[in-house]
Amino acid sequence: MDYQKILQSIQRDIEPLKSEGQQADYIPALAAVNPDQWGICINTLDNKQYTLGDSAVPFSLQSITKVFALAMALSLEGDNLWTRMGKEPSGTAFNSLIQLELEKGKPRNPFINSGALVMADVLVERLPNPEAAFIGLARDLSGCPSIDYNFEVARSEHSVAYLNTAIANLLKYHGNIHGDIDRVLRFYFMMCSIEMNCQQLAHAFLAFADHRKPFDHAGFQLTSSQVKRMNAIMQTCGFYDEAGEFSYLVGLPGKSGVGGGIAAVFPGQYSVAVWSPRLNAKGNSVMGMKSLELLTTHSRQSIF
Ligand code: GLN
Numbered sequence: 001m002d003y004q005k006i007l008q009s010i011q012r013d014i015e016p017l018k019s020e021g022q023q024a025d026y027i028p029a030l031a032a033v034n035p036d037q038w039g040i041c042i043n044t045l046d047n048k049q050y051t052l053g054d055s056a057v058p059f060s061l062q063s064i065t066k067v068f069a070l071a072m073a074l075s076l077e078g079d080n081l082w083t084r085m086g087k088e089p090s091g092t093a094f095n096s097l098i099q100l101e102l103e104k105g106k107p108r109n110p111f112i113n114s115g116a117l118v119m120a121d122v123l124v125e126r127l128p129n130p131e132a133a134f135i136g137l138a139r140d141l142s143g144c145p146s147i148d149y150n151f152e153v154a155r156s157e158h159s160v161a162y163l164n165t166a167i168a169n170l171l172k173y174h175g176n177i178h179g180d181i182d183r184v185l186r187f188y189f190m191m192c193s194i195e196m197n198c199q200q201l202a203h204a205f206l207a208f209a210d211h212r213k214p215f216d217h218a219g220f221q222l223t224s225s226q227v228k229r230m231n232a233i234m235q236t237c238g239f240y241d242e243a244g245e246f247s248y249l250v251g252l253p254g255k256s257g258v259g260g261g262i263a264a265v266f267p268g269q270y271s272v273a274v275w276s277p278r279l280n281a282k283g284n285s286v287m288g289m290k291s292l293e294l295l296t297t298h299s300r301q302s303i304f
Contacts, residue, residue, distance in 0.1 A: 001299055003042050003050040010294045011052055014287045021278035021286035024258040029156035030060060038276040038287050041198040043206050045269060055198040059275050060153055062257030065191045066116045068137055070230060073119040075220040076126050084176055085115045087233055094240040094283060095163045105174020109237040114167050120188040121177045130187055138194055140218040141204035147196055154193035161185060198273040205263045205271035231267055242282040249293040251302030262288040266301055
């Protein structure tokens with residue numbers, strides 16, 4: 001498959017969308033990012049890499065890190081994790097409170113903010129130094145020891161954390177956060193602040209593309225069956241209330257973040273990371289989604 005040629009045609013085809021959408025600005029530090037950037041990288045399981053555009057420019061991973069959090073939480077808790085959250089698509093925004101109130105503090109899935117806050121609580125409770133363990137996993141998966149938190153982005157998000165604080169309070173009220181709320185929120189914002197470029201992010205997702213191999217990274221282990229099930233959750237819950245649309249247009253398990261990144265996998269074949277800061281109304285990258293739609297259309301490869 002000539003993925004490089006496909007990437008070039010994608011770059012041409014997405015050109016008309018280049019000023020559609022807006023970058024996230026509810027986190028002040030993200031408002032400062034130049035929105036007119038686009039990069040993509042494919043890493044195949046047979047060790048080939050195809051990149052184009054701004055694929056070496058680091059960006060804020062935001063909710064994409066919820067996939068790493070799930071790998072750690074599942075490794076530590078196994079199926080017990082599902083006593084504290086579900087694995088159903090939410091059909092609501094990533095930071096919605098409505099469903100959480102109706103469902104008495106049990107998040108629909110791990111990839112919305114409420115689910116990730118419960119996972120952050122698990123990691124804070126179970127690990128002596130969750131920040132060190134989390135960045136250790138991100139470095140191991142990306143193959144890049146220089147990966148780090150962006151403390152400024154974490155601080156910036158914490159300074160306007162009205163909704164996430166409300167979610168954490170609701171969870172705590174229902175007994176679904178065991179630890180100190182502020183400690184859990186601080187760790188959550190740190191997780192979201194990690195930066196990678198498309199090349200590093202595609203590398204990090206190879207571990208999920210390789211779903212027939214058990215996961216063993218930085219001291220966290222998952223069976224191949226657990227890796228397969230993580231892909232299932234990415235497929236059904238990876239794009240908030242646009243998970244159906246992404247599944248329909250792209251047909252790959254993946255996860256987006258409000259930094260404009262999307263990571264996806266074609267199980268058994270490749271991982272792909274795409275980044276472009278302008279988001280649609282649901283908080284997903286406009287050019288990122290289109291790029292992946294074109295990738296699976298032109299390559300005629302998807303899980304369907
Ligand atoms: N840190 C962001 C938040 O909690 C992550 C959201 C996202 O990427 N969808 O609002």
